Amino acid sequence: MSSIESIDEILLNHQPALPSSRLSLLEQAMTKVVLALGILLLLGLVFQNEMVWDDGLRPIIWEPVEADAGEQGDAGYTPQNTAIYTFGLLASVIVFQALFRTLNLPANNKMMYALIAWVCLAPILRVLEDADFFPSSIDWLLISPIIHLHLAAWLFGIGIISHLVGKRWDDVEGDFGELNLRIRLVPLLCFALLAMWGLLFRPGYLAHETGTFWIIAGLILGFGSLIFTMHNTRGWDSISRGLLSFAVGACFVGLGHWAQLASTPWLQESGRMPNEVVLWPALVVLGIPALICYVLYRIGKDDAQQLKLSGFEAGVLPEGVSIKAWEAEEKVVSKHPIELLSNKALLASPLVLAMVFGQLCDGFATMVGIDYFDYSEKHPLSDAVIQYGGAISDSIGWDVEGAWLFAIVKAALVAIITYIFIEMRVEKRQAHLRMLIVLAVLIVGLAPGLRDIGRLMLGV
Template identity: 70%
Template sequence: MVTVESIDEVLATHQPALPSTRLSMVEQTLTRLLLFVILGVLLGLVLMPETVWDNGLRPIIWEPIQQDAGAQGDAGYSYQNTAIYTFGLLASVVVFQALFRTLQLPADDKMMIALIAWVCLAPIFRVLEDADFFPSSIDWLLISPIIHLHLATWLIAIGFVSHLVGKKWDHVGGDLGELNIRMRIVPVLCLALLFMWAILFRPGYAEHDMGLIWVIIGLGIGFASLIFAFHATREWPTI
């Protein structure tokens, strides 16, 4: 019978097939393909906007997103754009994990716990969008696949800023290092939370009869949760 201890023993002595700084053939292929597609689309939008946008991206990608954000639900989705979304998201996962690995970012249980909140955000936002919580002007931000790109942008930006701000004190032990990290990162995270709330939630509150008091309470709970989580993860890497 396989036990947790036996799995830990195998993982402790496991040797990776490639160094962390090298990309596998699949990772290299997908990275080049993704860059080629992005550059090709950008050049197409500039040089042949009618062909690339009017006859390509708009009816296949953009219009289904608009229909899903409106009253038509998922009526605009097809096998074609669903396959494009699926391949694009899977390729992005492979490319970004390869990038993070080559940058020597931590990939342990602490990172997994830190990412759980971001994973939960996508279905929560999607349910709130289905309930017409958000104003129609930003509904498209909360429709697949835009919602995954949208949250990935938040995640990467906050991780980069946190690492950039606190990396100087990451290796300083004791209260001195922790105090300096808190003084620098907590205000940044609070501003990021306020910015996200101002973009996504504040317009929604304005259209619902919830009352200002619930807005203040919800925002206060958000800040309290952020500060509590930061305290509970004391001595974790800033990223």
């Protein structure tokens, strides 16, 4: 009997983990809380509109969005809406991971790649809003947090289309199944991308005198990259393929508009033109995190490959094994591949690499933007750290703002999170939770970091 089989036999003596089809007490409670709050909000808007909307949500949520979308732009956050957004994000993670698990949606590295592409799409669109490309009738759709809800609707739509088309052909082996999947799914994804272009981008052409070369180039690259991504993800599940292909295509369409802005700038609502394009911030903001991630990948790639060959997923316990059982048999499981290889293997996973890159990108972008380009921070807690760093700078006679301290805090924070993450083990039923936690971290790290570097480079 092999060592793994011996370990499995010992673990079977313990109470098994909760089946994936069942909700935990926390999931049940949070689902009820979200439903109750939704019902109360709806009733309040109908019967107590003045109190709930005029005196409540409008000044806290909607007016900052309007201000951000207006001429002054970049409205700051308040402790009240920050608390609401934080609770909403955490509640969404708990509720949606339970939903995705019960629907048996994929929660592997392939899905993570797809979600990363969608996170990148948000700041690409947001920078164009910062440049006042979108008309006032739709620009509020590109303001945080609405942009994430807006793109989530597109994501769900693309996911549903991909599932409905792919469920018949995913299990059909060989060229026959692949050909039928592509024939049906690629045109639908291209049509969806064309619809996004028509709804979001096309109205902007009427508001600005722009060139067309880079816009057309972006469209060609967008549709071409969509088809290319579908072609090169054979063997993936249809949902991950569809989500990744569409997001990659949409990103290239958006980047084409970035290039057009750099080539033929348009007048912003504030009456000023964008500054000259500056490329050096990208070397710092993107280069340093990329180098660190490359080192982490090199450290973990061999263990990740070995763990994959053994049939296990880094940090995820075998099906049916509970955390309690795993911890109770600490000495026994120390010889299991999951325990031997997971720590380093996770360093090479997109879960950890995306978190590290995103948080460092956000930290360095904030530092460069505030200390060298006179941008300002709109998050209260982050601003407090920066103000403290500014006081230190003044005390030592350093002629910069205090965002350098924010970058250090971000680096320390991501180091702590990474350590906790690679040491953490999750049950098989918690794989979706782990993935959505990373997604939430990317939304508050990678997305603002990429937005900041886009603004710095394009001068908007």
